[in-house]
Amino acid sequence: MAVSSASEVPVIMRGESYEDCVEKIRKIYGRDYYIIKKEEVAPEGLFGFLKRKQYAVTYAVIPPSVQRTASSSAAVSSAMDFAEEKRKILEANKNFSNPQMKLVLDEIRSLRRDLDEKTAAVQNDEHPTIVRLEELLRKNEFTPTYIKNISDKIRKEYSLDDLNDFDTVQKTVVDWIGQSIRIADTVYLSSPQVIVLVGPTGVGKTTSVAKLAARYIVDRGTVDATVQRVRIITTDSYRIGGKEQLETYGGVMHIPVSMAESTDDMQKLLKLYSKDVDVILVDTTGHSPKDYEGLAKMRKVLDFKGIQTQVFLTVSASTKVSDLRIIMQQYEIFGYDALIVTKMDETDCIGSIISIVDEKNKALAYFTTGQRVPRDIEKANPVRMLIQLSDFKIDREHIDRKFSSQSLG
Structure with missing residues (x-):
């Protein structure tokens, strides 16, 4: 100088x-x-x-x-x-x-x-392609850590000359996002199949239970003869009209709905249904992740004493990152296998869900996209999340082909 x-x-x-x-x-x-x-x-x-x-x-x-x-x-x-x-x-x-x-x-x-x-x-002496992709990721509300990991991967995989081809790099980033989305195996071979939904208040657990019940007894508008024996148990005695709502759904589908307010109630019902029922769906009381006493009591009711279960944590797609982290952490006491993401139709930014699920190394089981029973529920798959990314150019044929093994089942 x-x-x-x-x-x-x-x-x-x-x-x-x-x-x-x-x-x-x-x-x-x-x-x-x-x-x-x-x-x-x-x-x-x-x-x-x-x-x-x-x-x-x-x-x-x-x-x-x-x-x-x-x-x-x-x-x-x-x-x-x-x-x-x-x-x-x-x-x-x-x-x-x-x-x-x-x-x-x-x-x-x-x-x-x-x-x-x-x-x-x-x-910022960063390459314009990386800057532009980071802006897209931020717009979709991916976490800073997730964005940094993607940026580091771009720098590692692409030369300066290759970075000039924005469309190619963008296509690769979309693939990486899809690959970071783990999908749960919902095939359950034990009998009866016991599925428990837990989660905070207001996320749509009760409606999701009804939708899952309908999936087991209805296949494309006709009754599936292979799975017809479904029962619903609810532990939600606090929410006004909660049991009545389930009974209304159950009545339409001819599915009995029972109440379990204690561990003994739950054990008696499981014993009653153990021999002649294929699927038992358990709806639970919604609790704030900060309601430690309420969570502890519910954990006691859900002590199935050796009975194998699938536990799904139910969260809303619009939950902000900080709250999602707390919810996932506090509900670990239930040993949940995967997540059901509800209200996918109520947000345009699903980066927070993808980021935190990847951060916590958790899988996704189902998505819900509205209130209609049984229509608005689908098996989780990467394609469904990728097409919801805002302002990304999505090659639908390519991602359908790439993630076909994880497509809607």
Whole structure:
């Protein structure tokens, strides 16, 4: 970097840190300078994005005439911080009579405005393809950790030349998102098949139980002769109208609905149904993840004493990331196998669900997309989530083919 004379425009000093930059400037000018801007920047060069970030300090040298004036004033004492020093120097010279000094100060102000406008570009020396894809991921509400993992993978897999082909990289990113979505195996060979839905209030557990019941007894509008013996048990004695709602659904489908308010009630019903029932669906009371006492009581009721079960945590697709993490953590006491994601039709941003399920290494079992029983439920599959991504260009034929083994069953 060339050393600037007092009459030149401000210059930039780069270093490993802000302190490193200041030390380099002081070795050349002592304290006869003032700092205009400091910022974190990407290293220079073709492969700068692979190196550690650096700092850049934009500064100007105080002309000798100003140095003499300042040296006789307490304004530039060693105790003054850099920001105050800069302000006072500019203030002292705003009406400076020297035409050359006025030009220098005007140039400084102009450069400052230009630097402010270009800060984003200076700070981010990332390839435009990566920047654009990160913006798409953020728009779909993927978590910062998930986005970073995708970006790191892009840098690892693609050369600089290959990054210029945005459509190809985007197609690969969509594939990676799909591959991060684990799908639960809902085939259950024991008899009876006991399926338990747990989750917070208001996510649609009761309606989901009715939809699952309908799936087992109805196949494309006709009764499936292979599975007809279905029973529903509810533990929800708190919600007004909860049992009545299930009984209404059960009545339409000719499925008995029973109430279990204690561990003994549950054991008696399971024993009653164990020999002549194919599927037992258990609806549970909704509890806030912070209702530790309520969760503990429900866990006791759901002590099946050696009976093998499938437990599905039911969550809404629109649940925000922080709440989703807490819910999944607190409901771990039920040993849930996978998630049922409800209300998929009520949000355009499913990145939070994909991110946290991947983060927690959990699988997806079913999606629900409305209130209609039995229609608005489907087996979870990556394609359904990928086509819901906003502003991504989705090659439907490609993802159908790639994820065909995990398609709707």
